[in-house]
Amino acid sequence: MxxxxxxxxxxxxxxxxxxxxxxxxxxxxxNSSDVVGLNFWQSHYLRQVLFFSLWQAFLSAGLSIALALLVARAFAHHGAFPFRSLLLRLFGLPLVVPSIVAVMGVVSIYGSNGWIPLGRSLYGLNGILLAHVFFNMPLAVRLLLPVWQSIPPHHWQMSEQLGLNRWQQWRHLEWQALRESLPGISLLIFMLCLTSFAVVLTLGGGPKSTTLEVAIYQSLRFDFDPHQAVSLALLQLGLCLLVAWGSSLFHKLPDVEISLSNTPLNTGIVGRYMNTFVITAAVIFVGMPLIAMVIDAxxxxxxxxxxxxxxxxxxxxxxxxxxxxxxxxxxxxxxxxxxxxxxxxxxxxxxxxxxxxxxxxxxxxxxxxxxxxxxxxxxxxxxxxxxxxxxxxxxxxxxxxxxxxxxxxxxxxxxxxxxxxxxxxxxxxxxxxxxxxxxxxxxxxxxxxxxxxxxxxxxxxxxxxxxxxxxxxxxxxxxxxxxxxxxxxxxxxxxxxxxxxxxxxxxxxxxxxxxxxxxxx
Amino acid sequence: MLSIEGLEFCYGATDANSSFPMCFDLTVNAGEILSLIGPSGSGKSTLLKLIAGFNAASKGCIKINGQQIQLLSPAKRPVTMVFQEHNLFPHLDVYTNVALGMNPSLQLTVQQNRAVDDALENLGLAGMQKRSPGSLSGGQRQRVALARALVRKHAILLLDEAFAALGPAQREEMIALVKTMVEDQNMCALLVSHQPTDALLASKRTAFVHHGQIFKIDETEKLLNRSDLTEINKYLGA
Amino acid sequence: MSTIYKISAAILLSAVVSSSCMAAKPTLTVYTYDSFTSDWGPGPKVKMAFEETCECNLSLVGLEDGVSLLNRLKLEGKNTKADVLLGIDTNLTADARASGLFSEHQLTVTNSSLPNAWNDDTFLPYDYGYFAFVYNMELLKNPPTSLKELVEDANGPTILIQDPRTSTPGLGFMLWVKKVYGDKSDEAWEKLSKRIVTVSKGWSEAYGLFLKGEADMVLSYTTSPAYHIIAEEDKRFAAAEFSEGHYQQIEVAGLVAASQQQGLGKKFLAFMQGEKFQNIIPTTNWMYPAALDRASLPEGFKGLVEPSIALLFSDSDIANNRKKWVGEWLEVMSK
Missing domain, CATH: 1.10.3720.10 (MetI-like)
Structure with a gap:
């Protein structure tokens, strides 16, 4: 070849x-507007927007991925969980919820009259993170799950024989397998959070929570300043390339070829309860806003x-x-x-x-x-x-x-x-x-x-x-x-x-x- | 006759573990199985990949009965290679896996169909046409791969640790099968193995590969007893 | 794949064919915002009524909102397909006029029901409204009676507003505060910001959150309660009247200079000021019609808050200061 x-x-x-x-x-x-000049790039506003965009995207993506790892691991170790494939399909849903509907769903649960009222503290970083995890954690679970299935069964057997505990198993088996896909998946989730717009603006509590995407929208729509909009779009692209480059440093293609298998794994009784708990919690978290939407309907x-x-x-x-x-x-x-x-x-x-x-x-x-x-x-x-x-x-x-x-x-x-x-x-x-x-x-x-x-x-x-x-x-x-x-x-x-x-x-x-x-x- | 003359190859710098230049000279007679032994990373598998065309040599030539083939694409070379594993497509049944070797479009004539059945029978797999590879034992899977090699009737057969996963009795049996096949079809075969016993069973002549070169080629028994050569001694252990 | 494209080609073709079949009659293309053209907006009724009399086809093109209308026209320039632009408000008219893309309407406003005199040679109004804070009377017993009270009462109601960068009501409220507080707007915003639950992208988000009970009041229009009264027979909602007056929004339409249908366009503008069109507006756009007697308004509009003072910046003031004011607003709200 x-x-x-x-x-x-x-x-x-x-x-x-x-x-x-x-x-x-x-x-x-x-017309080439005056705002594109240094004035604009030096502005406090732009610096703040840049910082906030990246900060909320890092946090949202990090949290989504961390939780998704837990949930995907539980799903992988618990092959017999009731309605497993239906639940996994349900996890494809938040992706399609239009942002305004998702915001309403999140508010139905965590708003002042919700099932778990968080009051005013919902608006701000909390609300943004809640909504972003709702959107992205299930997607990350779907994307991560195949990684577990790519670990050859005899590796599991080997690890069992060696008496590896859960952490050692994670470190030697799962983490090694994840290194191939994790940076890419994290980057995807990061991009989804970075370009989030209505969620950030509405649940963010005020213009403090402004992302670059909002600034781009503003310059193209309200100010009709295509130059500024293009500059900002390129800035966003550049930032993303930078992050992508950074994440690629952790990227590692597997040295050995990996096999696709789907053998159920043996986990102890404690592990079993843990997995059941994690899956149930995740299903409740993802399901609640969806159920609230159905009730509203x-x-x-x-x-x-x-x-x-x-x-x-x-x-x-x-x-x-x-x-x-x-x-x-x-x-x-x-x-x-x-x-x-x-x-x-x-x-x-x-x-x-x-x-x-x-x-x-x-x-x-x-x-x-x-x-x-x-x-x-x-x-x-x-x-x-x-x-x-x-x-x-x-x-x-x-x-x-x-x-x-x-x-x-x-x-x-x-x-x-x-x-x-x-x-x-x-x-x-x-x-x-x-x-x-x-x-x-x-x-x-x-x-x-x-x-x-x-x-x-x-x-x-x-x-x-x-x-x-x-x-x-x-x-x-x-x-x-x-x-x-x-x-x-x-x-x-x-x-x-x-x-x-x-x-x-x-x-x-x-x-x-x-x-x-x-x-x- | 397969002859390899001054075949040079060097892995790119990306593969740090084996980035030394390799150069091979070798001939294999028709009907012969030549065994290749040597330490890991010495270049045995690389030589097979060069012959099969998965790696492109920078210099030298590969001739089969006088015809140069080193510029042909892997698909055009008269070569069948059997790997250690993953020789079969898991989603296709035994019959289809063999039939692919006959005609990749899978539109087989009656004769071709019979040839597939015959090959399976020859290798002791009669009646297993509809089985899926997953339901076979390791030995059976390799036999299916051999059956495919049989129907392809290519002049060169390369066995890349093809029996490494099998037990001694099974290996012996497989080697016997390969021997008959090679003799019947007058193939030139190369067998890469980590087991000196495989070489003893399969080959009159064996080559010792060391550091990207054919270090020594001799009658198998003689080669395995060359205690004067430290490289071979080291490889075979005390 | 190919079938999909066949289907899409068929859909496109049928759209082309249906429009060319009707090409016997002239077509008047009106760019407007999409809530105007939607099934629940004035669009379908307006189209029917106008086509009854005009011997033409009325094609209503719905874009996202007033701002995108004007942007679209600027992008298309002289090649535009639009004959009439309907749906920008007085915040944008100066900008629109300066673009040189509009021609004068040469019509006189005869039966204006606007509280203020209308002297604009380029644009004609079709409806107007006042921004106001809407609340649920059962939940909020003592709503503030002035903007000052809303701003200064530290224990006052919580509010939901929209972002002036992305929404018309949001911009309207920012101008309202500017009108009342002038140079002291910053301090007002600082005080108010503690009770702003959130600043949403658009009206729909804020209103939705309000109905879910996320805040005591939401920035909307004085006419919003009319929807609940007429369509839902729900009398719980009201707009709070502020003694300083309410900021006004006037929505206008204008003739596109590059249009080949100047005559038909004028006819449409005249129709727009007529009774038929004006009667459609209240219960579809939920605004006050700009040329209709108060007596002809539906019952549900009669009990609404009717501000005695209409606050409005001239469109040139807005064109000159909007960016600066939004910048100031951002500065104080981002602290």
Whole structure:
């Protein structure tokens, strides 16, 4: 295999074109404002925003990951937990909850009239962390769980024989296996928290809690200062690259090949109780706001909302956007990973992780900025109303790429490490290899990544409002319309409908693509 | 006849543990199993990978019956390699795993089908067509891999510690199978093993590989008794 | 994959075909905010009423809010598809006028119901309202009666407001404080900030939190209780009247200079000031119509707080100072 696949470079080039060209086309707009000058960069405000963005993202991501490690470990050690796979599927849900609905859900639980009232102390860092852990911990659990399944069973047996305690097991087995995926997963969660907007602003208690994302929104929307918006977006991208570089220092591809197994592990009776406790606590934490949303939805506008044909049209459109974005994203991710795993096979691990990282970090360029840029670029040449859907799909596909890299990457690397030589030796053509080897071995991971990206795209309000195409109303947009028309009970119903709809699509995609085998991760 | 002439290779600096230049010269006769022994990291497996084309040599040539093959892609080389593990795709049954060797598109003619069945029968796997690799023992799995090598009928057979996970009786049996196969099909085979007994069983000639070179090549029994050479002594232990 | 694209192509095609079928009649394109065009906003009714008389198609394009409307128009410049822009407020009119993208309406305002005289050659108002703090009368017995009382009473009610950087009511309240406190606004904000539960991104978040009982009062409009009275028959909510007066929001529309449909556009602006349009506004946009007799308002509007003093900065004041004032606000609120 002296020639690694080049396809990943094409993906990176297309990605760069799709993100950077709109950014620079924005620079042709508006007058170069005085604010971009040193004055702005030296301002106390910007320094504070920078500090706060990073601080809250570090804390949120750190907490989410730490808790997710505990929960994923408990899930891994407790293969027989009742409703395990249903619960794990439920953990894919917070990802799709539109932020405003999540805020309401969190407030239903921890607000002054909630089940666990935290009063005013909810607003500030507490609220931000609560909401971010609610959003991201379940996702991290889903992403981390396969790592446990990648530890070969005889390693567990060996550790048992050696009499390793839980900590030693963790240090010698689990931690070693985690070193491959943990930096990437942490980076993804970090990016999700860094770009959080409505959650931070609303639960943050005031403008003290301002993230860069807010500042970008402000400069593009209220101040209409594209130059400043682009500078800030690039700053955010730069920061993220820096963090990505830092996290890659901890990154370690496994020296030995690892195997996919799913043997239940023996844990002592104490361990068993611990695991049950951890899982139960996590399920309660994630479940409560979701249940609160469902309770809110039991009001007398259920029939009005569900009998509105507009709702079903929107559902169809939302589905179209979700499925197309996820197809595109998985396809691009596959090509990108083909190249990076080829490099990893050749021992060029550094190059491999750089390629994967470049494919992921574009996530932090705000869709509003890309969308506005694309608009500037396209509006003079085409009828933007007709192109709204493709553009929304494109942007969602770009935003989904880091999810694909995280879910499909390790599986693809493993399959290549193990079967690359055999396939070459057997002289399988690319297509034969895809059909008989790659697809059957990777379809489970492909199923999970398509489900994640589709769900994310479906719950995203995104840039659809930017185009204002009259016929195009997605479910999240409909939800916002209802909220701004005081129809809060209707919005509650729509929110739960959206959740249920996303859950079914998630389940279907995992089943259809992932195949009959019990979708475990 | 397989001949290897001045084949040079050096791992990139990234692989710090084995970054010395290697150079190999060797011939294997048709119908012969040549064993390769030597310390870990000496370059035995690397030599096999060079022949199979997984690693590209910087210099030298590999000839099979006079034809140079070192520039061909792995898929184009008349080589079958059997690894220590992961020779079989876990999601495909025994039959399909062997059939892949016959025709990767899996569209087999009646004769080809029969050839697959025959090969399985030859290796004592009759009736196991529908079994999944996971349900087989380690020995059975390696036999399936050998069955696949059998149907491929390639001139070169490379065994990379293929029997390392098997017990003595099973190894003996497998080596006997390989011997018949190599003789019947007039293959050139290379066997990498950590067990000098394997070499004794399988090969008239054995090569001792040391520090990226064929250090000594001789009749197996003689080579294993060369107590005058410290390298070999050290490897075999007291 | 290919099927998906076939489906999406089909949807796109049908959109194109349906719009070209109707192309026999002229189409008037109006850019507005999306809560105007949504099923629950004035949009659908306005479209029906106007198309009955105009011999044309009315295409309402709903963008996120007033600010994005103007940005969109600036981005499109001379190539815009918009004939009329409806939905910016007086905070933005100076900026909009300066962009040179609008032409004068050349209409006279005859039956204005605005408390203040309207002299703007470019923009015409269609509705207006007053910002106010809304509360639940059962839970808050003694609401403050002035902004000063709200600010200065350390044991006063807790409030939810919106961010002036991202929301119109948020900006309105900031201007309200500026109007009342002038140079002393900083001190007012400092006092008030202790009782601000949170500053949300938009109106929906704050109002939602208020209904969940997160604070005693929420920044909204004097007309908000009318929604609860009319649509939900819920009479618990009221707006607190402040003696200094209430900051006003006037929403306007203007003709786009680059439009090929100047005549039709004018016709729409005239229609907008007419009775039909004006009667749609109260119960869909929940604002006061700008050209309708008080007597014609629905019952639910009659008992509402009606501020005696309307506070408003001139649009040029806002254009010149907004950035600076928002900066000051940030400074004091970030401490």
């Amino acid at each position: 002296s020639h690694p696949s080049r396809s990943g470079y094409w993906v990176l080039i297309v990605l760069a074109l799709a993100v950077l060209v709109p950014l620079f086309s924005l620079l042709t707009q508006g 039991f009001n007398n506008s259920i029939l009005t909302v569900l009998s509105n044909p507009g709702l079903w049209l929107s559902a169809g459109l939302t589905l179209l956007i979700g499925i197309s974005a996820s197809t595109l994203s998985v396809l691009a991710g596959w090509l990108l990973l083909s190249t990076s795993t080829d490099y990893a096979m050749l021992g060029k691990k550094r190059k491999a992780s750089v390629i994967e990282m470049l494919g992921s970090v574009v996530y932090v360029v705000p869709p509003l900025v890309i969308g506005t840029g694309l608009f500037v670029l396209l509006a003079p040449h085409i009828n933007v109303f007709e192109w709204a859907i493709p553009v929304v799909i494109l942007i969602n596909a770009i935003m989904g790429l880091p999810f694909v890299v995280r879910t499909l990457g390790p599986a693809m690397r493993q399959s290549k490490m193990r079967y690359q030589h055999l396939c070459e030796n057997l002289a399988l053509t690319k297509w034969q290899r895809f059909k008989t080897v790659d697809w059957p071995l990777l379809r489970k991971s492909v199923g999970l990544s398509s489900a994640l990206v589709a769900a994310m795209a479906m719950g995203d309000l995104g840039v659809i409002a930017l185009f204002g195409t009259p016929e195009i109303i997605t479910l999240p947009l409909m939800l916002y319309h209802q909220l701004s028309a005081y129809l809060i009970p209707n919005a509650a119903v729509t929110a739960v409908f959206l959740l249920g709809f996303c859950l079914s699509v998630f389940w279907l995609l995992e089943k259809l693509i992932g195949g009959k085998t019990n979708a475990e991760y």
